[in-house]
Every structure is written in structure tokens, then in C-alpha cells.
């Protein structure tokens with residue numbers, strides 16, 4: 254590696270949606286390590302409590318939890334208002350939570366699948382960003398918003414059409430909203446990832462292993478990693494480092510960018 258960086262987010266307050274597991278958990282951990290106050294969010298209340306307790310053990314800032322379904326606008330409103338009540342101000346929103354529907358084809362996908370995917374993956378990012386941006390503008394906070402996209406959003410075919418379309422929409426949201434936020438000193442960007450080790454990708458590997466003789470989850474994950482130009486699967490901390498960079502002063506002139514953090518998966 255060339256060069257070394259340490260991030261300092263002491264005194265900054267962040268919301269990370271979908272942060273009890275996988276990449277969101279990795280992002281929350283890095284922000285806590287960097288001294289930030291962090292709101293942990295997911296639907297499962299027990300997981301939220303557990304993640305808050307675990308992260309609190311090493312935190313120098315405050316860690317709170319808000320269990321809320323971000324597919325529900327009221328859940329997003331509660332997530333933002335409880336975070337503002339706890340920290341007084343929000344400097345960073347990470348729109349991370351998403352679902353990955355497994356429809357067979359765009360022809361057989363249902364309207365319900367479409368609505369659910371767009372509500373969780375796109376509408377929630379828009380609405381959370383809107384509420385946090387209004388709070389930042391009212392309080393003169395020159396903050397940062399980082400959305401989570403996926404390489405499927407760049408592809409024109411392949412499996413998981415609805416998921417892909419939702420991520421193409423996240424890219425569009427990032428460009429257009431970043432443009433309108435920039436005059437307020439608020440920077441919006443996105444990270445776009447390829448296959449990364451998480452709760453969800455382990456679950457997918459388990460499904461695949463069950464259909465192959467003598468295959469193991471670890472073996473499947475290694476195989477998927479070997480297929481990437483980097484020769485390994487992404488880890489939550491790879492994405493977390495990119496989020497902290499985009500949120501930090503080192504990215505002060507980076508606006509409306511989709512940063513591809515995919516070990517070269519973006520080239521395939």
C-alpha cells in the first residue's frame with residue numbers, strides 16, 4: 254500500500270441505515286472507531302440492541318439504536334427525529350439498507366415486488382436524505398450524505414433486474430440531489446459495490462453450496478473472490494473506508510460521484 258490515512262470524526266454525528274449486519278455494520282464500526290456518534294438502525298429490535306451494546310464497548314462517542322423499517326416513511330421520520338433529539342445535529346447520513354429480490358425475469362416480476370424494492374432501496378434513500386438535508390440547511394450544517402449503490406446499477410442485463418433498476422435509480426438520485434444540495438455546502442455521493450462478504454452474500458453462498466456436492470460456504474465465497482480482478486471478495490471494511498473518505502474533508506471537492514469500490518468488478 255502507498256500512503257496511510259487515519260480518519261477523525263470526533264464530535265460528528267452519523268446515521269447509518271441497515272447497520273446491524275454486513276456492510277452497514279462495518280461502516281458503523283469504522284465511524285465509531287473514528288470517534289463519531291452513531292445511530293444504528295435495522296428492523297429487528299433485538300439485533301439493534303445487541304449492536305449498540307457491542308459498539309458501545311469501545312466507543313468514545315455515543316451509540317444509539319433506532320429500530321425502524323425504512324420502507325415506511327414514518328420509520329424514516331422516527332429514525333431522523335430520534336437521532337436529532339439524541340445528538341442535536343446530524344452531520345452524516347449513510348443510506349445503506351437495501352433488499353435483493355430474486356425474481357426470475359423482468360417479465361414475471363410483480364407490481365408488489367417492484368413497489369417493495371423501490372420503497373426500500375430508493376424511496377427511503379430519497380426521503381431520509383430530504384429530511385436530513387432540511388435539518389442541515391436549517392441549522393447551517395455543511396454535512397455529507399453517502400448513498401449505497403451496486404454494480405448491478407451499471408449493468409444492462411443479468412440476474413436481479415429489479416435490484417439493478419433500483420440501483421440505477423440510486424445513481425440518478427445521487428447526481429440530481431447532489432447538484433441541488435451543493436449550493437448549501439452539503440455533499441452527496443455514493444459508493445457502488447460488487448459482491449461483498451455480508452450476511453446476505455453468505456446466505457446466497459449457502460443456497461449455492463446446497464446444490465453442489467461437497468461444496469462449502471467458505472469454498473463458494475473463495476470461488477466468487479477468485480473471479481474478481483482483485484482475486485478476493487470485498488469486505489465490509491473496504492466499503493467503510495470509502496464511505497469515511499467521501500464523508501471527510503479530504504473529499505471536500507467530490508460531489509455527485511459514484512465511487513466504485515469493487516476490486517475491479519466494475520470492469521467486468
Ligand SMILES: NC(=O)c1ccc[n+]([C@@H]2O[C@H](COP(=O)([O-])OP(=O)(O)OC[C@H]3O[C@@H](n4cnc5c(N)ncnc54)[C@H](OP(=O)(O)O)[C@@H]3O)[C@@H](O)[C@H]2O)c1
Nearest residue numbers: 271273274275276295296297323351403448449451452453
Ligand atoms: N453484499 C454485497 O455483495 C453487495 C453488493 C452490492 C451492493 N450492496 C449494497 O450494500 C448495502 C448493504 O448490503 P449487505 O449485503 O450488507 O446487506 P445485509 O448483510 O443483508 O444487511 C442488511 C442490513 O439492513 C437491514 N435492513 C434490511 N431491510 C431493512 C429495512 N427495510 N429497514 C431497515 N433496515 C433494513 C438488515 O437488518 P434487518 O433485517 O433486521 O432489518 C441488516 O442490518 C445494500 O445497499 C446493498 O444493495 C451489497
